[in-house]
Amino acid sequence: MEKTLATSHTKRSSSPSSPSQSTAVSTRAAGFNRRTKQKLSDATASVRVEDDDEDDEEGVEEKIEALQTIVPGGTALGVDALFEETASYILALQCQINAIKVLTSFLERCEKDEMKFGG
Numbered sequence: 049m050e051k052t053l054a055t056s057h058t059k060r061s062s063s064p065s066s067p068s069q070s071t072a073v074s075t076r077a078a079g080f081n082r083r084t085k086q087k088l089s090d091a092t093a094s095v096r097v098e099d100d101d102e103d104d105e106e107g108v109e110e111k112i113e114a115l116q117t118i119v120p121g122g123t124a125l126g127v128d129a130l131f132e133e134t135a136s137y138i139l140a141l142q143c144q145i146n147a148i149k150v151l152t153s154f155l156e157r158c159e160k161d162e163m164k165f166g167g
Contacts, residue, residue: 112130115134116130119133120137122134
């Protein structure tokens with residue numbers, strides 16, 4: 049059996065002298081093929097992830113543009129200022145909703161009182 053190690057100056061050669069050694073060589077080759085296929089699938093998966101990242105970035109940009117059109121004065125703001133203004137805008141809208149609820153309940157009570165008095 050002749051075996052030499054691969055270095056920069058020598059070539060690796062292997063000539064199996066028995067069937068069991070031939071099986072070991074083919075098993076190693078099969079393992080190599082599986083590892084190679086796994087590495088290739090990992091590489092293509094990482095490319096798909098990068099494509100997904102690009103799609104995510106485009107989706108985020110579209111959402112920021114939509115937010116800029118919803119928030120008053122949002123088109124003139126940068127992203128950080130836009131988020132701060134959005135938070136303030138949401139709080140202002142919540143206050144308006146609460147005020148409308150209070151006025152609505154007050155007017156409903158007034159209408160009920162008028163009905164009691166025949167008005």
